Amino acid sequence: MPRAFTPKVVTANALLEGDVVYLTADDQWTRDLKQAELITDEAVADLRLLEAERRAAEVVGPYLADMVAGDGGPEPTHFREDFRRTGPSNYHHGKQAEA
Amino acid sequence: MYQYNEFDHAFLAERNAQFRKQVERRIDGSLTEEEFRPLRLMNGLYLQLHAYMLRVAIPYGTLSSAQMRQLAVIAEKWDKGYGHFTTRQNIQYNWPKLPDVPDILDALGEVNLHAIQTSGNTIRNVTADHFAGAARDEIADPRPVAELLRQWSTDHPEFQFLPRKFKFAVTGSPNDRAVTRAHDIGVRMIERDGEAGYEVLVGGGLGRTPMIGKVIRDFLPKEDLLPYMEAIVSVYNTLGRRDNKYKARIKITVHENGIDTIRDKVEARFAELKPLFSGVDQEMLAEIERQFAPPAFRNGPTDTFEAAREADPIFRAWADTNLTAHRVDGYAIVTISLKKHGDTPGDATADQMRLMADLAEKYGHDELRISHEQNVILPHVHKSDLPAIYAALKEAKLATANVGLISDIIACPGMDYCSLATARSIPVAQEIAQRFEDLKMEHDVGPLKLKISGCINACGHHHVGHIGILGLDRAGVENYQITLGGDGTETAEIGQRTGPGFAYDEITDAIERIVRAYLELREGPDETFLMAYRRVGADPFKAALYEDEKAKTRAA
Numbered sequence: 124m125p126r127a128f129t130p131k132v133v134t135a136n137a138l139l140e141g142d143v144v145y146l147t148a149d150d151q152w153t154r155d156l157k158q159a160e161l162i163t164d165e166a167v168a169d170l171r172l173l174e175a176e177r178r179a180a181e182v183v184g185p186y187l188a189d190m191v192a193g194d195g196g197p198e199p200t201h202f203r204e205d206f207r208r209t210g211p212s213n214y215h216h217g218k219q220a221e222a
Numbered sequence: 223m224y225q226y227n228e229f230d231h232a233f234l235a236e237r238n239a240q241f242r243k244q245v246e247r248r249i250d251g252s253l254t255e256e257e258f259r260p261l262r263l264m265n266g267l268y269l270q271l272h273a274y275m276l277r278v279a280i281p282y283g284t285l286s287s288a289q290m291r292q293l294a295v296i297a298e299k300w301d302k303g304y305g306h307f308t309t310r311q312n313i314q315y316n317w318p319k320l321p322d323v324p325d326i327l328d329a330l331g332e333v334n335l336h337a338i339q340t341s342g343n344t345i346r347n348v349t350a351d352h353f354a355g356a357a358r359d360e361i362a363d364p365r366p367v368a369e370l371l372r373q374w375s376t377d378h379p380e381f382q383f384l385p386r387k388f389k390f391a392v393t394g395s396p397n398d399r400a401v402t403r404a405h406d407i408g409v410r411m412i413e414r415d416g417e418a419g420y421e422v423l424v425g426g427g428l429g430r431t432p433m434i435g436k437v438i439r440d441f442l443p444k445e446d447l448l449p450y451m452e453a454i455v456s457v458y459n460t461l462g463r464r465d466n467k468y469k470a471r472i473k474i475t476v477h478e479n480g481i482d483t484i485r486d487k488v489e490a491r492f493a494e495l496k497p498l499f500s501g502v503d504q505e506m507l508a509e510i511e512r513q514f515a516p517p518a519f520r521n522g523p524t525d526t527f528e529a530a531r532e533a534d535p536i537f538r539a540w541a542d543t544n545l546t547a548h549r550v551d552g553y554a555i556v557t558i559s560l561k562k563h564g565d566t567p568g569d570a571t572a573d574q575m576r577l578m579a580d581l582a583e584k585y586g587h588d589e590l591r592i593s594h595e596q597n598v599i600l601p602h603v604h605k606s607d608l609p610a611i612y613a614a615l616k617e618a619k620l621a622t623a624n625v626g627l628i629s630d631i632i633a634c635p636g637m638d639y640c641s642l643a644t645a646r647s648i649p650v651a652q653e654i655a656q657r658f659e660d661l662k663m664e665h666d667v668g669p670l671k672l673k674i675s676g677c678i679n680a681c682g683h684h685h686v687g688h689i690g691i692l693g694l695d696r697a698g699v700e701n702y703q704i705t706l707g708g709d710g711t712e713t714a715e716i717g718q719r720t721g722p723g724f725a726y727d728e729i730t731d732a733i734e735r736i737v738r739a740y741l742e743l744r745e746g747p748d749e750t751f752l753m754a755y756r757r758v759g760a761d762p763f764k765a766a767l768y769e770d771e772k773a774k775t776r777a778a
């Protein structure tokens with residue numbers, strides 16, 4: 124039996140601002156993890172990452188990040204991704220301030 | 223202070239103009255990230271967790287008030303109104319946007335600052351004792367030497383692609399405040415039989431494999447400095463391992479080849495290089511030394527200071543904690559703490575930077591220093607001006623009386639900003655500082671250096687903290703390892719791990735247990751934490767850390 128695939132989102136940093144972005148199902152870059160496309164199939168994930176890598180004039184360093192399906196959309200499985208979607212904990216800066 | 227000459231200005235302007243074009247080409251899509259990345263790193267621009275980060279070098283930690291004001295302008299205009307001073311005497315801006323960076327670099331250039339060689343496998347910002355030119359115990363001001371090393375290493379064609387990054391620190395005092403033993407090369411200015419020279423240390427460094435630097439030359443005559451430095455870096459450039467990033471620093475080269483082999487090779491290379499140095503470097507050094515001539519100190523009464531110290535216990539607490547002996551009678555060195563309890567270590571707002579610049583201009587011969595301990599220093603203050611300075615600092619929330627105490631924590635940015643981090647360090651520092659403030663305990667505890675890093679790279683110098691904390695990722699959870707007995711001074715030592723780490727919500731309690739154990743076992747207030755640790759060893763502290771835990775598990 125193949126091992127279970129942890130769902131993924133494609134994430135990167137925006138070229139101009141450097142802030143965290145996620146790929147949506149309709150090929151937009153969103154700043155809101157909830158809007159991201161949650162990919163549950165490994166082959167699709169690899170393909171989506173390849174497509175993201177071709178958009179070098181928009182983003183930097185796209186990669187696949189582990190997620191789980193939550194009520195409102197993808198939820199991080201690791202604290203690093205939780206910080207990336209929120210912002211730093213010492214100041215109300217970054218995404219938490221933009222919402 | 224060192225003033226840029228025409229050549230420096232032209233070089234910087236050209237580099238900035240080049241980078242402006244490179245940024246344009248990246249934005250219009252003609253450069254890929256793979257092509258652009260090394261170019262931006264050469265100009266100090268990193269991409270971090272939430273944004274770009276610009277690291278600006280503050281050579282040997284010295285700033286004029288005009289430079290500090292410009293740092294404030296940049297913080298306000300292109301960042302979020304603050305800057306972060308680092309353990310390498312740099313300042314980092316956490317939120318610049320890529321299209322703005324060329325303008326920021328031009329603004330820095332206006333006050334002779336830049337971000338060159340703050341990244342990459344080059345010779346990085348040369349650091350020095352932050353009390354340089356002011357300390358009472360000083361033999362000689364280390365900054366002319368640091369400046370000479372800066373000029374020699376900046377854009378040095380042979381040393382742009384070293385096996386790995388390379389860091390120098392220079393001190394002119396027997397009491398080492400520049401952590402020279404934890405640098406790739408440490409230069410200690412010494413005197414022997416009345417002759418000035420240097421003791422040269424090599425192969426120190428923290429990170430994954432911490433090492434204390436070894437003496438490669440116990441006395442180097444003054445005029446041999448540059449050829450000898452060039453010989454070391456050149457031997458390293460050939461011998462250093464490029465096959466494995468983790469074995470590439472000179473500390474590993476020294477460790478694997480042995481200090482004696484390295485010394486032989488360096489001496490051989492030095493013999494070749496020495497005739498090529500015509501003495502121009504010594505003329506340059508003499509010129510630089512003139513630019514670092516001490517300010518015109520004044521001779522005035524200090525009784526207003528004594529009176530204020532008698533009358534106001536809060537002022538007294540600050541004066542007793544944050545002042546250091548100056549080499550000129552009537553003067554003091556003021557350390558401004560950027561460690562207000564509960565705030566982020568090393569951060570200053572634009573307003574605070576401007577205030578410190580104003581104070582330096584008005585009372586401090588226009589000089590400021592940044593310490594590797596992430597504080598700001600007014601190196602030359604007449605004691606009669608201290609009450610006014612204190613009052614102004616208090617207004618700006620800069621009068622925390624904790625220099626050298628447990629809440630004067632060094633903390634790297636950790637996972638709140640750094641993309642390499644394995645755990646957070648800032649909130650841990652905030653909580654520990656707040657805890658000891660609430661307990662009103664730290665003045666009783668006395669000198670204690672607590673240092674926190676958010677990953678094994680050890681930017682927070684945790685290995686040389688009396689208490690060190692290393693944040694790790696243990697199976698997807700933040701975990702904090704404690705080391706004890708580290709020391710970054712002339713008696714440098716690497717701290718020893720106590721045992722298993724602690725969870726994010728356990729680490730502050732754990733530190734409190736260590737400190738309470740120390741208070742119990744010390745022979746008196748004169749026995750500092752480090753002295754007590756050296757006397758009794760780690761066991762009583764381990765017991766305080768873990769015995770409780772065991773008791774709990776047994777009870778459960």
Ligand code: SF4
Pocket residue numbers: 634635636637640641642643644675676677678679680681682
């Ligand atoms: S120690 Fe690690 S987490 Fe901290 S700043 Fe350095 S690389 Fe980043």
